[in-house]
Each structure stands twice: as structure tokens, then as C-alpha cells.
Amino acid sequence: MGEQDLTARIAMVTLDCAEVAPSADFWSTFLGWEVAASTDDYAMLTPPGGGPALGLGRVEDHQPPAWPDEGGRKQFHLDLAVDDLDAAAARATSLGARLADPQPGETWRVLIDPAGHPFCLTDAKSWG
Template sequence: MAIAKLGAVVLDCPDPVALARFYAGILGGEIKIQAEDDQQWVDLEGVAGTTLAFQAAPGFVPPKWPSAEESQQFHLDLTVDDMDAAEAKVLELGATALEADDRKRSFRVYADPAGHPFCLCAG
């Protein structure tokens, strides 16, 4: 029996509103700024049954990917129907490709504008 339920997946970043807009452009959902005056915490609601949240982190340093010396900690796998169309859209929204283009794999690796790695995965 579970003792908890997942409340949110939270990404630390320098600009929570900007990163929420980036992911809303990919995943849809509704952006909810939790404190209008400081914008330190922003939720993206209505995404796959859970909340993706963004928290301001002074001194944020993005993970290095790939790196044998440092752990990336975690990444998001985003399932898509059309890899090429999804790739064009995430790049337009501000993503950066992290690997050489390998069209034979079922996934492609990118970084969001704050530097968090994520994958587009064939659905």
C-alpha cells in the first residue's frame, strides 16, 4: 500500500515563469503563478495527471550531460507521435540538442532553456 502520492515534479531554475512557458509550449497545461509578487514558484497544471512545477533557485547551475563526473539527477521523457515535428517545435521554443543527430534511435536528447536534459521519445 502506498503511503504517499506524487504531488509535483519540481525543476529548480533561474526563471520559473520562462521555464513554465517553455514546457507549456510543449505539453500544454495551465500556468499558475503561486505568488504574483515574487514569482518564485510556478505550477504547470493539467499535464499527464500531475503538476510540473518550477522553483527559483539563486545560483542555479544546470546539470552537465553527458558527464561521467557529475550526475544529471533526473530527466523528463516526453512521448511524441512525430519525432521530426516535435524536434522542430522544441528547438523553436528554445531547446538545445545535446547529442549528435542519430535518427535510428527511438529517442533524442535536448536541454531546456535552463539546461535540464529531456528526451523526446517515439510513441
């Protein structure tokens, strides 16, 4: 078996949430991704042109992570490259996200999605 046969690729990242529909609505609209499958317990969003999907899974008694993370509950977050930080933050808040407090500086915006997950917006030019 060649080395290439032993590699793995990320097919999907799944976020836990208390309610699937509001999270699916927010992320599909904000990212411009299609809701490929949706039930009360699970949704899968797919990007245009393929690539890893975003899953949303209902978890009973879900406890969202904290920002800032002082208790060790935040395991990871999404970093999203955008052309205009202020415009993207305004769009996200109009869709149901909220700005986190505190903010880490001028080159990032930390927001909290409707299910309580922190995510970051950053200038796309910084990513090459």
C-alpha cells in the same frame, strides 16, 4: 490502517532553474499545460484532465545538469512520448530548447530546456 492508506503518489515534479518565467513559458507551451500559479520564484503547471503537476522553482546560483553526465550532476530527466520525433524536436527548439550533443541513437532525441535540463523525446508507440 489499510495498505492503501500508506501509499504515496507523485503530486508534482519540480525542476530547479535560475529564472522561472522562461522555463514556465517553454514547458507550458511545449506540453500544452496551464500555468496555474506563477511568481518570480515559483510556477506550477497543471495538465489537462488532472494528474501530477510540474513545478519550476528559482534557485540562487542554479547550475544546470550536464549532458552527457560525466560529473554526476544530472539526477533525473523527463522522458516524453511523442508521435513524431523530428516534429516534436523541431517544435521544442522553436520554443527555446536545443538539441544535445551527442545523441544516444535513432529512437530518442535528447534536448536541453531553456534552464539547462536535459529531457528526452521518444516514440509514443514504444510505450504501448
